[in-house]
Amino acid sequence: MATIAAEGLLAKSNNRGNLRRRYFVDRLLGALVTLAAALGVALLAIIIAYIVIKGLPAWNLEFFIGHTEPVGVAQGGVGQAIVGSLLMLAVACVLGIPLGIGAALYLSEYGRGAFAEVTQFAIETIAGVPSIVAGAFIWAFLVKTILGSYAGLAGGVALGIIMIPIVARTAQEVLRLVPDSLREASLALGIPYWKTVIYIVLPTARAGLVTAVVLAAARAGGESAPLLLTSLGNDFYNFDLLKPMSALPLIIYKYALSPYEEWHQQAWGAALVLIVVIGIVSLVTRWSVNRSARRLRG
């Protein structure tokens, strides 16, 4: 087979016109795939450029500390949304960090057998649950049944569910990089396994675990669909987790669909806040992941 194909190819390449055609096809498709990659980068650049150009004029002191005001009365700001985002993210972390890292630790340190497979399956499945479905679940479970009203707490729990698989999967990757020789060295000194995990494995993986949490929080912080169904939004400062609460993505949605030009501009301003935070988080985590991976691989 191989020799026949080779002879065929040789016979073809003796034909000059055919060779020219093959070179042409080669160049053309090389150019096309280059263009595809360039398009991806260009899209990012265009979107970021729009957000910076349209969002920056909205930034001033009142934008950051004020809350939603009626159009024409006062400028107002998105302060209550920033506070709401932070509060709900804190709730999300209380749920997402222990469950995510706990499941990842179980899988990396003990993970054999049926229970481990079910845990892995649950993590992968929750990762694939659309965020609006997670929101609909908390809407039906907490808002409609247990709490009886839209609440920041419900929003935080919904975000926590979204954080769990992201934390767990990133943490699994990181824990896999901790060399077994470290665990064995510790055990050889007579240190119990649980102390080995707490004093050797976790500190070794610390940078990566922090990255896992920060990445997950950044993803959750940009979610709006689940918050819409659970925390609903609020025009005023609210620190009570049992009452409706605003968040940056929610206020972008509300302002973008409003008929007022002033609010549109604030929507772009809020989008810029989110993009700046997410951009910094992405760059810093990428840098720290590269560094810790290099260090662990030796």
Place this chain on the structure above:
Amino acid sequence: MATMEETTSTASSLLRRRGINPGDRVFRGVMIALSGLVILILVLLTYQLLHDSLPVWQAEGLSFIWSSTWDPPKDVYGALPFVYGTLVTSLIALILAAPVAIGAAVFLVEYAPPQFAGPIAFMVELLAAIPSVIFGLWGLYVMAPVMRSVVEPFLKNSAGKLPVVGGLFLGPSLGRDYLTAGTILAIMILPTVMAVSREIVRSVPDTQREGMLSLGATRWEVIQNAVLPYARTGIIGAIILGLGRALGETMAVTMTIGNSSRQISPSLFTPGYTLASGIANQFNEAGTGLYFGAIVGLALTLLVIAFLTNLVARILVKRTASGPVGATV
């Protein structure tokens, strides 16, 4: 139990079997409890959606999925327009995104100098970090006007005149319709499909390429005949993974799809709903009764579709990444 029987040489299991330290047992118990909570959340989620949507299944039966009348004032609920919108916008996204994503992945692995490949991939993957609502904002105020005044009239005047596909490009161009939502989705799933395809193309062994090159093939012939066939299953998996993302996207779609029409029409210039945007738009009116059950039913339908899609994608990606599929090495 099975873990106890397994013969394994890791120090952890040796210690566990002998039960040297009671702390180990407690620690392991805590880890199992935390993992159990993760499983419990998934079980509770499925149960709650099943339980709360039960009234609508009892009232409508399975016709909830394929009946096309959605009329809350009369308490008649058929989810077909939502399912249809979800499938149409996701398909548009796939058709637009897949060639670009695969092309970019091939470029990164086969053409780009190594010192550029990382940064370029990072920049495209940053697209995936942009929140959905920001894509919606950009789609609503930047892309929709362009679609309305440039792209859609152009499509109507060119492809709209063709015999069969022409039906896709009928009617007034509104700028907020299936086509705009699908295009926004295409941008959103581009990084997902590209990142997974890149891993797959990278996992193709160099011997495949070398064999082809030694026969005198050009670079593209190597890609076409040695690399892509080997990676095919995995790339299909990557595309389906992108589909899984597109199906559940909410905010960007809600802001660009129009949310007004309820009839199913073949034209892509029709405003419509997807399952996700329907939930986001109507949950606030659906406080009680059958309407509430119907909205939860939409969520359950979306959950099932997304779960099956992701399951297929995972199987395909894992099969390729873990070794050759029907390929002779």
